[in-house]
Amino acid sequence: xxxxxxxxxxxxxxxxxxxxxxxxxxxxxxxxxxxxxxxxxxxxxxxxxxxxxxxxxxxxxxxxxxxxxxxxxxxxxxxxxxxxxxxxxxxxxxxxxxxxxxxxxxxxxxxxxxxxxxxxxxxxxxxxxxxxxxxxxxxxxxxxxxxxxxxxxxxxxxxxxxxxxxxxxxxxxxxxxxxxxxxxxxxxxxxxxxxxxxxxxxxxxxxxxxxxxxxxxxxxxxxxxxxxxxxxxxxxxxxxxxxxxxxxxxxxxxxxxxxxxxxxxxxxxxxxxxxxxxxxxxxxxxxxxxxxxxxxxxxxxxxxxxxxxxxxxxxxxxxxxxxxxxxxxxxxxxxxxxxxxxxxxxxxxxxxxxxxxxxxxxxxxxxxxxxxxxxxxxxxx
Numbered sequence: 001x002x003x004x005x006x007x008x009x010x011x012x013x014x015x016x017x018x019x020x021x022x023x024x025x026x027x028x029x030x031x032x033x034x035x036x037x038x039x040x041x042x043x044x045x046x047x048x049x050x051x052x053x054x055x056x057x058x059x060x061x062x063x064x065x066x067x068x069x070x071x072x073x074x075x076x077x078x079x080x081x082x083x084x085x086x087x088x089x090x091x092x093x094x095x096x097x098x099x100x101x102x103x104x105x106x107x108x109x110x111x112x113x114x115x116x117x118x119x120x121x122x123x124x125x126x127x128x129x130x131x132x133x134x135x136x137x138x139x140x141x142x143x144x145x146x147x148x149x150x151x152x153x154x155x156x157x158x159x160x161x162x163x164x165x166x167x168x169x170x171x172x173x174x175x176x177x178x179x180x181x182x183x184x185x186x187x188x189x190x191x192x193x194x195x196x197x198x199x200x201x202x203x204x205x206x207x208x209x210x211x212x213x214x215x216x217x218x219x220x221x222x223x224x225x226x227x228x229x230x231x232x233x234x235x236x237x238x239x240x241x242x243x244x245x246x247x248x249x250x251x252x253x254x255x256x257x258x259x260x261x262x263x264x265x266x267x268x269x270x271x272x273x274x275x276x277x278x279x280x281x282x283x284x285x286x287x288x289x290x291x292x293x294x295x296x297x298x299x300x301x302x303x304x305x306x307x308x309x310x311x312x313x314x315x316x317x318x319x320x321x322x323x324x325x326x327x328x329x330x331x332x333x334x335x336x337x338x339x340x341x342x343x344x345x346x347x348x349x350x351x352x353x354x355x356x357x358x359x360x361x362x363x364x365x366x367x368x369x370x371x372x373x374x375x376x377x378x379x380x381x
Contacts, residue, residue, distance in 0.1 A: 080367025
């Protein structure tokens with residue numbers, strides 16, 4: 001089986017574009033990624049598109065109407081917040097299997113100022129899980145954060161420091177939706193959404209798109225691998241059955257399962273990772289995922305944020321893009337955008353936010369329901 005390489009990758013600046021269409025946003029990102037690879041749509045053998053809010057709308061085919069209809073197969077993916085990463089993994093799988101040598105992946109979403117996101121799908125009657133409190137995502141992750149506080153003494157201030165850190169990181173990212181400092185007092189005194197998550201501790205609904213060109217090793221060597229990155233691991237999981245209290249959704253287990261599989265596939269451990277882009281849909285979520293991804297020991301996530309280990313310049317910088325809290329969270333694009341961020345550091349092209357000497361990075365997204373996708377990316381050469 002061939003190794004898979006990222007030859008081109010890019011994203012548009014996240015924001016709100018009410019006068020644009022979803023296909024036009026996706027097409028812009030696609031053209032950026034193709035240009036970055038030095039290729040055209042005529043070179044692509046397949047397109048893998050990720051979009052959630054128009055899941056039945058054939059978004060991939062509509063993107064091709066913008067950039068060139070060449071008759072290639074198109075696969076459209078929808079997998080909650082893991083949608084973009086799912087599309088990326090489908091492209092990775094096809095090349096890994098030897099079906100194609102070059103594919104295009106696009107993740108795109110248009111959310112505008114959409115309000116609180118709730119649990120998706122489901123049928124009628126009493127649900128099997130999540131009977132306590134609200135099914136909206138702020139409440140789900142507030143409950144999960146409170147459980148962590150109960151077990152380990154994690155404080156409101158420690159959760160808030162995640163937002164302070166990520167907003168600070170975003171000031172160095174020209175493609176972030178917001179680029180504003182948010183001091184600790186501002187974060188803690190912001191409007192309370194679901195304790196302990198204030199408004200500034202919740203991810204930002206935005207419009208956005210990101211795209212990548214993936215290649216087999218043979219094709220990558222043929223075209224030149226000077227700026228290519230190797231996909232050392234691509235893993236996706238759903239919730240395994242566990243005996244547990246069913247009143248709260250499980251926001252941890254599928255990530256822990258995926259992390260272990262990803263480290264094994266890549267042949268590395270968490271201590272080898274130079275930077276991480278993880279799913280900080282809420283400040284509480286980032287704290288939980290420090291432990292889920294084995295970036296620190298169980299119960300030590302609060303100490304990790306206090307120590308500065310997850311800040312730029314720390315032992316393992318997390319979300320130096322600004323993360324979902326500040327860069328923004330266009331659901332279908334997030335997974336590919338995370339891969340763009342890590343790839344940019346591995347190329348040494350991240351400017352003032354560059355993680356020096358980065359050779360190995362990890363990206364993580366989770367869509368409750370559930371789908372967790374983790375990718376380990378490696379610098380070539």
